[in-house]
Structures are given as C-alpha cells and as structure tokens.
Amino acid sequence: MADMRNGEAGASALELFNSITTQGELVRSLKAQKASKEEIDSAVKMLLSLKMSYKAALGEDYKADCPPGSTAPDGSSETNGTDSNEDFVDPWTVRTSSAKGVDYDKLIVQFGSSKIDKELINRIERATGQRPHRFLRRGIFFSHRDMNQVLDAYENRKPFYLYTGRGPSSEAMHVGHLIPFIFTKWLQDVFDVPLVVQMSDDEKYLWKDLTVEQVYGYTLENVKDIIACGFDVNKTFIFSDLDYMGMSPGFYKNVVKIQKHVTFNQVKGIFGFSDSDCIGKISFPAIQAAPSFSSSFPQIFHNRTDVQCLIPCAIDQDPYFRMTRDVAPRIGYPKPALLHSTFFPALQGAQTKMSASDPNSSIFLTDTAKQIKTKVNKHAFSGGRDTIEEHRQFGGNCDVDVSFMYLTFFLEDDDKLEQIRKDYSSGAMLTGELKKTLIEVLQPLIAEHQARRKEVTDEMVKEFMTPRKLSFHFQCFCFDT
Amino acid sequence: MADMRNGEAGASALELFNSITTQGELVRSLKAQKASKEEIDSAVKMLLSLKMSYKAALGEDYKADCPPGSTAPDGSSETNGTDSNEDFVDPWTVRTSSAKGVDYDKLIVQFGSSKIDKELINRIERATGQRPHRFLRRGIFFSHRDMNQVLDAYENRKPFYLYTGRGPSSEAMHVGHLIPFIFTKWLQDVFDVPLVVQMSDDEKYLWKDLTVEQVYGYTLENVKDIIACGFDVNKTFIFSDLDYMGMSPGFYKNVVKIQKHVTFNQVKGIFGFSDSDCIGKISFPAIQAAPSFSSSFPQIFHNRTDVQCLIPCAIDQDPYFRMTRDVAPRIGYPKPALLHSTFFPALQGAQTKMSASDPNSSIFLTDTAKQIKTKVNKHAFSGGRDTIEEHRQFGGNCDVDVSFMYLTFFLEDDDKLEQIRKDYSSGAMLTGELKKTLIEVLQPLIAEHQARRKEVTDEMVKEFMTPRKLSFHFQCFCFDT
Numbered sequence: 016m017a018d019m020r021n022g023e024a025g026a027s028a029l030e031l032f033n034s035i036t037t038q039g040e041l042v043r044s045l046k047a048q049k050a051s052k053e054e055i056d057s058a059v060k061m062l063l064s065l066k067m068s069y070k071a072a073l074g075e076d077y078k079a080d081c082p083p084g085s086t087a088p089d090g091s092s093e094t095n096g097t098d099s100n101e102d103f104v105d106p107w108t109v110r111t112s113s114a115k116g117v118d119y120d121k122l123i124v125q126f127g128s129s130k131i132d133k134e135l136i137n138r139i140e141r142a143t144g145q146r147p148h149r150f151l152r153r154g155i156f157f158s159h160r161d162m163n164q165v166l167d168a169y170e171n172r173k174p175f176y177l178y179t180g181r182g183p184s185s186e187a188m189h190v191g192h193l194i195p196f197i198f199t200k201w202l203q204d205v206f207d208v209p210l211v212v213q214m215s216d217d218e219k220y221l222w223k224d225l226t227v228e229q230v231y232g233y234t235l236e237n238v239k240d241i242i243a244c245g246f247d248v249n250k251t252f253i254f255s256d257l258d259y260m261g262m263s264p265g266f267y268k269n270v271v272k273i274q275k276h277v278t279f280n281q282v283k284g285i286f287g288f289s290d291s292d293c294i295g296k297i298s299f300p301a302i303q304a305a306p307s308f309s310s311s312f313p314q315i316f317h318n319r320t321d322v323q324c325l326i327p328c329a330i331d332q333d334p335y336f337r338m339t340r341d342v343a344p345r346i347g348y349p350k351p352a353l354l355h356s357t358f359f360p361a362l363q364g365a366q367t368k369m370s371a372s373d374p375n376s377s378i379f380l381t382d383t384a385k386q387i388k389t390k391v392n393k394h395a396f397s398g399g400r401d402t403i404e405e406h407r408q409f410g411g412n413c414d415v416d417v418s419f420m421y422l423t424f425f426l427e428d429d430d431k432l433e434q435i436r437k438d439y440s441s442g443a444m445l446t447g448e449l450k451k452t453l454i455e456v457l458q459p460l461i462a463e464h465q466a467r468r469k470e471v472t473d474e475m476v477k478e479f480m481t482p483r484k485l486s487f488h489f490q491c492f493c494f495d496t
Numbered sequence: 497m498a499d500m501r502n503g504e505a506g507a508s509a510l511e512l513f514n515s516i517t518t519q520g521e522l523v524r525s526l527k528a529q530k531a532s533k534e535e536i537d538s539a540v541k542m543l544l545s546l547k548m549s550y551k552a553a554l555g556e557d558y559k560a561d562c563p564p565g566s567t568a569p570d571g572s573s574e575t576n577g578t579d580s581n582e583d584f585v586d587p588w589t590v591r592t593s594s595a596k597g598v599d600y601d602k603l604i605v606q607f608g609s610s611k612i613d614k615e616l617i618n619r620i621e622r623a624t625g626q627r628p629h630r631f632l633r634r635g636i637f638f639s640h641r642d643m644n645q646v647l648d649a650y651e652n653r654k655p656f657y658l659y660t661g662r663g664p665s666s667e668a669m670h671v672g673h674l675i676p677f678i679f680t681k682w683l684q685d686v687f688d689v690p691l692v693v694q695m696s697d698d699e700k701y702l703w704k705d706l707t708v709e710q711v712y713g714y715t716l717e718n719v720k721d722i723i724a725c726g727f728d729v730n731k732t733f734i735f736s737d738l739d740y741m742g743m744s745p746g747f748y749k750n751v752v753k754i755q756k757h758v759t760f761n762q763v764k765g766i767f768g769f770s771d772s773d774c775i776g777k778i779s780f781p782a783i784q785a786a787p788s789f790s791s792s793f794p795q796i797f798h799n800r801t802d803v804q805c806l807i808p809c810a811i812d813q814d815p816y817f818r819m820t821r822d823v824a825p826r827i828g829y830p831k832p833a834l835l836h837s838t839f840f841p842a843l844q845g846a847q848t849k850m851s852a853s854d855p856n857s858s859i860f861l862t863d864t865a866k867q868i869k870t871k872v873n874k875h876a877f878s879g880g881r882d883t884i885e886e887h888r889q890f891g892g893n894c895d896v897d898v899s900f901m902y903l904t905f906f907l908e909d910d911d912k913l914e915q916i917r918k919d920y921s922s923g924a925m926l927t928g929e930l931k932k933t934l935i936e937v938l939q940p941l942i943a944e945h946q947a948r949r950k951e952v953t954d955e956m957v958k959e960f961m962t963p964r965k966l967s968f969h970f971q972c973f974c975f976d977t
Contacts, residue, residue, distance in 0.1 A: 037771070217752050227749055260741060260748040267741040267748075268708055271698050274776030279760065282775055290518070294763055295755030298779035 031069045034284030035077050038062045053345070060341050065284040067127050068105075068334070105287065106331050109358055114396075114415040116365030119157050119330070119357055126333055128158045128355060135162060142166050143205040150198050150356065153423050158330060160340070161352035165325050169206065174487065175323040176315070177202055178306050178351070180213035181241065183233035184223055188240050189377035190457070191359030191369055193464075194424065196244045198356070199327050203250060209315055209485040210251045212241060213306050217256040221295040231257055238476050240380055243468035246479075249486045252315060253479045256302060262482055265313045266305055272346045273301035277338060285334050304339035307351035314482045324351040329358060360420050364396040380465070384458045391418060391450050391457070398439075399446035410442035411449070418446075418453040425456050512550045515765035516558050519543045534826070541822055546765040548608050549586075549815070585812050586768065590839055595877075595896040597846030600638050600811070600838055607814055609639045609836060616643060623647050624686040631679050631837065634904050639811060641821070642833035646806050650687065655968065656804040657796070658683055659787050659832070661694035662722065664714035665704055669721050670858035671938070672840030672850055674945075675905065677725045679837070680808050684731060690796055690966040691732045693722060694787050698737040702776040712738055719957050721861055724949035727960075730967045733796060734960045737783060743963055746794045747786055753827045754782035758819060766815050784813075785820035788832035795963045805832040810839060841901050845877040861946070865939045872899060872931050872938070879920075880927035891923040892930070899927075899934045906937050 042058045069077045102117045103110040111117045123130055131154070136147050139162075150156045165175050179199045181192065203210050214237065216230040223230075234255045241253060260266055279297060282288050288297050305311045309322035316322050326336060333355060340350040361369040361376045369377045375394050378387055398416030400406035413419040413436050426432050435452060438444035523539045550558045583598045584591040592598045604611055612635070617628050620643075631637045646656050660680045662673065684691050695718065697711040704711075715736045722734060741747055760778060763769050769778050786792050790803035797803050807817060814836060821831040842850040842857045850858045856875050859868055879897030881887035894900040894917050907913050916933065919925035 041772070217748075220752060221756050227753065257749055257752070258745070261743065261745045264739070264742045267698075268738055271701060271738070271776055272708065274779070275702050275774050277775050278772050279769075279775060279778055280771045283771065288760075290761045290764065291522070291759050293756050294758050294760060294779045294782065295752055297760055298755070298775045301775065 031065065031284055031287075032077065034280055035062065035065045035069060036079070037280055038065055038284070039079070057341070057345055061281055064337055064341060065281075067125065067337075068285060070125055104331050105334055107287075109331055111366050114364055114366055116360060117358065119154075122330060123158050126158070126330070126337075128160050128333065128353070129162075131157055131159050131162070131354070135159070138163070138166055142169055145205045148198060148201045149427055149429070150194070150201075150424075152429065154357075155194070155424060156198060156327065156354050156356045158355035159353055160336075161350065162325070162354060165323060165352045168323060173323075174208060175206075175325050175352075176208050176309065176487075177206075177210040178213070178324050178326050179210070179328055180215060180303070180306075181237055182215045182219050183230060183237045184219045184225075185372075186233055186236045187379050187381065188237060189369060189379045190421075190425075190461070191377055192240075193244065193380075194356055194359055195327050195329065196241055196246075198354075200244050200246055202325070202327060202354075203247065207487055208250070209487045210246065211306055211312060211315070212246075212251065212253040213303070214238065214253065214255045215299075215303060217260075217295075217302060218299055220257075221293065221299060227257065231255060235476060238479065239468055239471045240464075242471045242475060242479055243464055245467070248475070248478055251479060252312065252482065252485060254482075255480070258480070259482070260302075263311065263313070265318075266311045269305040269308050269311045269346075270301045273304050273339070273342050274298055276342045276345050277301065281338070285338055300335055300338055303335045304342065307336065307339045308343070308348045310348070312482075315485050320347070321349055323349050325354065326351050327354045328356070330355040331358070359424065360417055362390060362394040362396065362417055364415065364417060365420065378457055378461065380461065380468070382461060384462065387457050387461060388454050391454050392447075395421070395450060395453070397446045397450075399449075400442075403445065406445060407442045411439045411444075411446065413439055416446075416449070418449050421453055422449075422456065425460060426452075512546065512765055512768075513558065515761055516543065516546045516550060517560070518761055519546055519765070520560070538822070538826055542762055545818055545822060546762075548606065548818075549766060551606055586815055587812050588768075590812055592847050595845050595847055597841060598839065600635075603811060604639050607639070607811070607818075609641050609814065609834070610643075612638055612640050612643070612835070616640070619644070619647055623650055626686045629679060629682045630908055630910070631675070631682075631905075633910065635838070636675070636905065637679060637808065637835050637837045639836035640834055641817075642831065643806070643835060646804060646833045649804060654804075655689060656687075656806050656833075657689050657790065657968075658687075658691040659694070659805050659807050660691070660809055661696060661784070661787075662718055663696045663700050664711060664718045665700045665706075666853075667714055667717045668860050668862065669718060670850060670860045671902075671906075671942070672858055673721075674725065674861075675837055675840055676808050676810065677722055677727075679835075681725050681727055683806070683808060684728065688968055689731070690968045691727065692787055692793060692796070693727075693732065693734040694784070695719065695734065695736045696784060698741075698776075698783060699780055701738075702774065702780060708738065712736060716957060719960065720949055720952045721945075723952045723956060723960055724945055726948070729956070729959055732960060733793065733963065733966060735963075736961070739961070740963070741783075744792065744794070746799075747792045750786040750789050750792045750827075751782045754785050754820070754823050755779055757823045757826050758782065762819070766819055781816055781819055784816045785823065788817065788820050789824070789829045791829070793963075796966050801828070802830060804830050806835065807832050808835045809837070811836040812839070840905065841898055843871060843875040843877065843898055845896065845898060846901065859938055859942065861942065861949070863942060865943065868938050868942060869935050872935050873928075876902070876931060876934070878927045878931075880930075881923075884926065887926060888923045892920045892925075892927065894920055897927075897930070899930050902934055903937065906941060907933075 038058065038061055042055065042062055045055045045058055066077045102122065104117060104122060109117065131151065136151050139151065140147050168175060177199055179195050199210060214234040216234045219225060219230045219233070220227055238253050277300065282297055282300055286300065307324045307326065308320065309316040309324065310318065310320040333353065336351060336353055343350040359369070361367045363376060375390060378390060382390070396415070396417040398412035398414065398419065400409055400411065416439070419436065419439060422432060422435065435444060435449065439449050519539065519542055523536065523543055526536045526539055547558045583603065585598060585603060590598065612632065617632050620632065621628050649656060658680055660676050680691060695715040697715045700706060700711045700714070701708055719734050758781065763778055763781055767781065788805045788807065789801065790797040790805065791799065791801040814834065817832060817834055824831040842848045844857060856871060859871060863871070877896070877898040879893035879895065879900065881890055881892065897920070900917065900920060903913060903916065916925060916930065920930050
C-alpha cells in the first residue's frame with residue numbers, strides 16, 4: 016500500500032477497452048448458459064467496475080465498437096483520452112493538469128463513491144461525542160463507501176476495526192505520508208477500536224529494484240515513524256507482509272480465497288498489468304485485499320469472520336478495495352467500508368508528484384528546522400503576485416498556493432486559517448508572511464515527531480509487530496458470548 | 497502437485513507460438529539496450545525453454561513467421577500439430593495415441609532431460625551400496641536432471657534432501673499415486689536424507705470446485721496413506737500449503753522471490769494459462785517451486801540456503817521444475833535435481849486416463865480383495881488373443897497388456913517377471929493366468945497398505961506435519977561447523 020507510488024504503468028486506454036469487451040462477452044455467455052444469478056451478478060458488477068475505471072481514465076463513457084482514439088487515425092489514440100483536461104488516478108499514477116490539483120468532485124462520480132457531506136460529519140460527531148477532525152471539517156477526507164453502515168453497526172454496539180498501510184520503499188517518509196496515520200489515530204481514539212497496519216514490503220520488493228532484506232529494513236524504520244504518531248499499543252497491530260504471512264493461520268487462506276475469485280482480465284482492467292509483468296505483481300492485489308477481512312487476524316478477532324473493516328486511505332488506493340468489495344460477498348465476508356483522502360501536494364505544486372528521491376519535493380520527517388525553513392521559502396509554489404505592489408492590489412491565490420494548502424492540513428485553528436485565507440487573498444498578507452506562518456507550524460510539528468520517534472525502542476517495534484490479542488470497546492459484548 | 501491431473505487447458509499451439517515470438521523480441525530488445533549479461537542470459541534461457549515446450553507440444557521446431565498450422569487454411573491449425581502421432585505431456589494433460597503409452601525416449605529429447613542409463617544406475621548402486629530399486633532396474637524412473645551432481649556431492653559427504661508431493665483432490669488414492677512415494681521412501685532409506693512432502697491443497701482449492709475445508713480434509717486423509725508407505729518420522733516433514741505458509745518464516749519469502757522472476761508471458765508459455773484464469777492459478781507455480789529451495793525449511797536446514805534438492809516425480813511435473821531451475825541461479829539458489837517416472841497406466845490401457853471419479857479406471861487403496869479381483873479380471877486391458885487357440889499359436893502382447901504393465905511396477909522378482917513375459921508372449925501363459933498372478937500380487941500389497949494405514953493415528957499425522965528438526969546423514973558434517 017502506498018500513496019502516489021511512482022508508476023511503472025497505468026492501464027492503457029486500449030487495454031481497458033479490450034477488458035470491457037471481454038467482460039461483456041463473459042456476461043452474455045453466462046446469461047446464455049443460464050448460469051446462477053450470483054455468478055451473473057458478480058460478472059455484471061465487474062463489468063460496471065471496469066467501465067468506471069474506463070471513464071475515470073478517459074473522461075468519457077465506454078462505447079462498444081468504438082475503441083479509444085478511433086477518431087484519431089494517426090495512432091496516438093492511447094494518450095488522446097488522458098491528455099485532455101481530465102485527471103487520471105490509479106495506485107501508481109496521479110495525473111492532473113490543474114495547479115489546484117485533482118478535481119475531487121469529479122473523482123467521486125467517476126469512482127462511484129459517496130461524498131462526505133455535512134450530514135455524515137455531524138453523524139460522526141454525534142456517534143463519538145467528539146469534535147470532527149480538521150481533515151473532516153476541511154474536506155481532506157472527502158469521499159467514502161458505506162461509512163453510514165459502519166455507524167449503524169457502531170450505534171448498535173457492534174464492533175468494527177481499522178485497516179491502513181504503507182509500502183516501505185525507502186527509509187525516508189515525508190509529512191504527506193503521515194496524513195492517513197494522523198487521521199487513523201484520531202479514528203482509533205474516538206471510536207476505541209483495534210487497528211491493523213499493513214507494511215507491504217512484499218509489494219515494494221516486487222515493484223522496485225530492492226532485495227528482501229532492504230525492504231524489510233525499510234519496514235522497521237517506517238514502523239518507528241508510524242508508532243511515533245501515537246498509536247495505542249493495546250489496540251494496534253503493525254505487520255510486515257513478508258513476516259506475517261509466515262506467522263498467521265488465517266492470512267494466507269484469505270489470500271488464496273481472493274486469488275481464486277479474481278481473474279487476470281480483471282486485474283488487467285483495474286491495475287493495468289500486462290503480460291510481461293511478473294506473476295507476483297499480478298497476484299499482489301489479493302495481499303492488499305486480505306487484511307480487509309477479520310479472519311486474517313484470528314488472534315485479534317477470535318476467529319470471527321464478520322467484523323466489519325473501515326479503511327482510511329488516499330483515494331488512489333480505491334481500485335484495490337473496489338476489487339476487494341466485489342470479491343467479499345462471493346467468499347462470505349462483509350465488504351470493507353472506506354474513507355478516502357485527497358492527495359498531499361508536492362512543494363512544487365498540486366499537479367506535480369512528490370518523490371522520495373527528490374528531497375526538495377516535500378518536507379521529510381528527518382528535516383531540521385533550518386531545512387524546513389529553506390525548503391518552504393525556496394521551493395513552496397506560491398500563489399502570490401510577481402511584485403509586492405501587484406500583490407497588495409490584486410491579492411494572492413490560495414487555491415494554488417502550496418504553503419496555504421499545507422496549512423489546511425496542519426494548522427488546527429479554523430478561525431486563524433480562515434483569517435489567513437482572507438488576508439492572503441486580499442493582499443493584506445504577503446507571501447513571505449504566509450510562508451513564515453507555515454514554517455512556524457511545521458518546525459514544532461516535525462521536531463515533536465522526531466522527539467517521539469527517538470523514544471521508540473526496538474522492543475516497542477517488536478511489541479507492535481507481535482501477533483496478539485488487542486483490547487477494544489464492545490469486546491465483551493461481541494467475543495465473550 | 498499431482499500426476500496426470502484432469503486438465504482444464506493445455507497451452508494452445510498458437511499461444512505458445514506467440515509467447516516465443518514475444519520472448520524473442522524481448523531478447524533482441526535487451527541486446528539492443530545493452531542490458532546486463534545476466535539479464536540477457538536469463539531471457540535467452542526462457543526462450544529456449546519455451547521453444548522446448550513448443551517442440552514437445554507440436555513435435556516440430558518453432559519457425560519464426562510460420563505459426564502452427566499455417567499450412568492448414570481451414571482453421572484447424574491448433575490441433576493439427578498434436579493430432580498426429582506425437583504425444584503431448586504437461587501437468588494437466590497426457591495425450592498419446594499409442595496403446596504402449598507415451599514414447600518416453602522422445603520425451604527426453606523434447607524436454608531436454610537425460611536418460612537414466614545403466615551407468616547412472618551402477619553409480620547409484622556404488623554410492624549407496626544397495627541393489628537399485630526395481631523402478632530403476634525396469635526404467636520406470638527413466639529420466640533425470642543433474643543426478644550426477646547430487647551423487648558428486650553425496651560422495652563428497654555433502655548432504656541433499658528429497659522433495660515430492662501430492663495434490664489432494666479427493667480422499668481416494670489409487671495405486672498409481674503410490675509410485676513416487678514408494679520410490680521416494682527407498683531413496684530416503686538408501687541415502688539417509690530428509691524428505692519434505694508438499695500437499696498442494698491450495699492448488700486443488702484453486703483448480704477445483706472445492707472449499708478450503710474440503711481440500712484440507714482430503715490432505716489429512718491422503719497424508720495417512722503417505723505415512724502408511726513407511727516413511728521415517730525422524731526424517732520426514734509433510735506439509736499442507738494452506739497451513740505451512742502461515743507457519744514458516746522462510747516459505748513465503750521464497751515464493752515472493754520466485755514470483756518476482758517469472759512473468760505472465762512465461763507461465764502462459766509453460767502452463768498454457770489464459771487471461772481468464774484466476775490470479776491464484778497464475779501465481780501458483782511459484783508455490784510448487786519454493787520447496788525446491790532449502791531456505792523454505794529453516795527449521796530443518798538451520799537457515800542454510802545451499803542444500804541441494806532432489807525431486808522424484810512423474811515426468812508431467814517437469815514443466816514446474818524447468819521453471820524453477822530457470823529461476824534458481826537468479827535468486828542465488830542451487831537448481832533442484834530431478835528423477836522422472838513414466839505414467840502409471842489406467843486399467844483400460846496406457847493411452848487412457850485414470851480418474852478418481854471412475855472407480856474402474858484403477859485399483860484404489862481402499863479396494864477389497866474381491867474388488868481387486870473383479871477389476872483386474874473385468875477391466876484390465878488385455879494383450880491376449882481373441883481365442884485360446886490363437887493365443888497359444890501367436891502369443892500375447894506384453895507391450896499393451898495392462899496386467900503385465902502393473903506387474904512391472906509391483907512384482908519384485910526380476911526372474912519371475914521375465915519368465916512371465918516370455919510365457920505370455922509365446923502363448924504358454926493365458927490371459928486368465930496372467931491376471932491371476934497380478935491379483936495375487938495386488939491383493940496382499942493393498943491389504944498390507946490398509947493394515948499399515950489403520951495404524952496411522954491422528955497424532956502421528958500431527959507429528960509428521962509439525963515443523964521441526966529432522967535427523968540425517970552428514971548432519972554433523974554440515975550444520976555444526
């Protein structure tokens with residue numbers, strides 16, 4: 016699991032088109048053979064999911080007999096669809112031409128998820144008795160699947176659990192990587208539920224030019240940063256795939272169950288795999304899917320298979336869980352619910368990509384106060400005007416200003432943030448002042464993280480990563496009867 | 497792992513042709529890009545392996561720009577190559593038109609393995625100080641890869657281990673299923689080496705319409721039959737994939753390493769998978785491959801990664817291990833050596849298939865003495881003549897007579913077997929007498945097996961299936977230094 020991984024390949028438009036055609040034929044043939052309703056329904060769902068991916072990739076509906084770019088006889092068909100103003104989002108590629116970043120309202124329509132609206136936020140507040148996290152108040156977690164179902168269950172004293180993860184591709188984590196963990200910690204605190212965190216070191220081994228030992232080393236380093244976010248050891252299990260697969264009586268069985276119910280055609284359509292991809296990549300989606308089912312953690316859920324899972328993650332991970340939700344009813348498990356976040360922008364602007372190999376593309380968790388100051392002053396893309404005079408007259412543009420965007424993520428005080436927005440937009444606040452505010456927010460945030468990380472011992476890492484019982488709310492109600 | 501599994505699909509000739517074309521392009525492109533020697537070598541090896549599969553399937557060399565059946569414009573191209581007198585062998589399909597069965601000498605050439613000749617058999621005898629097993633004396637184990645290398649090491653007091661397996665697709669095992677186990681037990685006894693036995697219940701779950709619980713149940717039943725073959729509990733570890741994957745710190749890591757180094761194009765070429773196969777089938781070959789590496793069993797080999805593996809199996813399993821041998825040097829492990837057996841013929845004749853669902857196609861390990869008698873008398877294909885007079889005059893044909901074939905597998909006495917061959921061929925022995933001899937060999941053999949199986953307790957099953965240390969020859973030499 017990783018947000019905005021550097022992409023080897025996205026599904027080409029033509030491959031997606033062909034997958035849809037094939038899946039359509041399958042549906043017709045199942046109907047002709049009078050196959051079971053369940054089988055037909057499942058094939059139809061996959062067809063709809065592929066069509067959704069197609070629309071997300073090309074910004075237009077799939078039309079049979081009209082392959083992508085068929086109006087462009089020069090052979091440049093595959094990029095035509097995505098070169099337009101449409102955004103493209105999958106686990107490896109996030110592409111937008113707008114400095115404001117991806118159009119998230121459109122993404123909700125394309126992905127078929129639901130908007131986190133005021134009503135849902137109010138309901139979370141009522142259920143937990145806590146003020147909603149700033150990520151909810153500000154639309155950073157903006158989309159969901161089945162969150163109302165989780166709340167229905169919670170209000171009926173039925174438990175759920177949280178699942179999130181990270182692909183450890185290097186030792187270095189940046190502030191953007193913290194977003195899902197900061198929010199997940201809040202969810203754990205307010206709902207009092209267990210959390211499982213997948214370190215998909217196997218994925219990073221498969222995708223990158225790294226050894227098993229290297230990715231496992233990155234896992235241990237990254238786990239320290241995750242623990243430093245403040246998770247409760249009594250309610251949190253962090254696992255390396257490479258380790259846990261060999262320690263759990265439930266995990267592999269679920270992986271195989273998922274793998275039996277997903278074809279190569281399907282992962283080709285969803286993830287854009289090709290025939291020259293290794294078989295590890297092709298079967299990996301089942302490994303990211305399996306922790307969505309409580310029976311993957313018999314030590315936590317006492318072999319119960321029906322505890323619902325809630326997954327907070329960046330929206331680019333949704334394809335994995337669309338696939339998981341398709342498979343779930345066919346193997347007798349509840350579908351996981353999801354909370355989707357927007358992307359964390361690179362310092363250079365919301366349409367560029369952060370990269371662990373470019374230290375100037377983000378603020379890293381290892382940066383010194385001085386580095387933070389220099390990076391923000393030098394690299395944070397500014398929505399200000401070319402001269403002070405122009406700025407004072409016309410004001411800055413918060414919609415494209417990266418310093419302002421970062422403040423929406425990290426400045427807790429709503430009133431202060433609103434004041435900054437007004438002042439910067441009117442020209443009353445200059446770019447230097449805005450950047451100074453951000454620097455003063457980030458410096459203590461990073462310093463405190465570093466201090467907490469320093470306190471994380473190897474023994475604590477070991478404890479978090481040991482399969483064991485976890486304590487949580489409703490536990491008596493559910494497991495001791 | 498299974499001998500002569502009922503096939504969903506063999507690679508179509510055209511698919512194989514296309515895979516070779518793609519792989520050829522890859523090699524050219526790697527050379528053009530001046531890729532590393534290692535990378536090019538590995539791609540070239542895979543190309544040769546695909547060409548070998550092509551030749552095995554079509555009986556003719558791959559020719560670029562000349563797709564299979566291109567001389568047959570009627571569209572029947574895909575079967576043209578295999579409808580001839582050529583045999584076809586892969587893990588799911590064994591096809592021959594000859595009542596004598598597959599032409600094994602041709603298969604050695606097609607697969608690129610080596611014949612087990614008199615010289616090798618003599619060397620085994622010298623190394624072990626034991627008379628060679630009747631399966632060696634009679635060419636039932638007829639082909640090998642790198643057996644001389646295993647013997648070199650053995651003579652230098654370096655250890656090796658045995659690996660064989662079974663796909664538990666039903667409770668019922670027949671005598672044919674015992675062949676690899678009988679021979680493996682002999683190898684274990686004469687070389688004094690550890691043995692690992694893979695029960696690929698995950699494979700059966702993926703391929704068949706069975707639940708995880710069903711295949712695991714079949715595993716436990718089949719393990720009892722395997723234990724009844726007489727394996728030494730101090731030297732034998734039997735494991736269910738579904739169980740052991742979740743118990744071993746080494747197995748999954750090796751599976752992922754293999755999965756990183758095999759592409760979909762390659763498994764398509766080797767095993768004939770298609771885009772509509774589930775991702776579990778596509779990645780399964782890595783799971784059958786992984787026990788070929790000693791680091792999959794750290795509890796047995798003390799984390800050593802260089803203990804050579806010797807795999808006795810039916811020749812149809814060779815494609816899995818050709819793939820394994822291609823991958824081994826790229827992940828730093830020794831290639832497994834192999835000993836290949838011929839197929840055990842169905843009662844109806846060597847060109848038909850045994851089937852667990854047809855009780856009359858073989859002798860089952862649960863058959864009563866009466867059932868054995870009836871089956872042999874009624875169903876064993878006879879090489880005898882239509883009338884006693886003709887038989888006395890012209891003699892019977894041992895080459896196609898199934899009762900005689902079964903005797904070559906189970907009658908220990910060479911002289912007696914030779915006498916029977918002579919007498920039946922000359923007409924001195926009648927079909928009824930030949931069948932009676934076989935019945936008198938099979939009845940006690942099955943009865944003794946049943947008696948030993950009855951002695952196998954659930955506790956013994958548990959002991960054989962518990963990951964633990966094993967004792968073996970050269971142990972001190974190798975592991976305590």
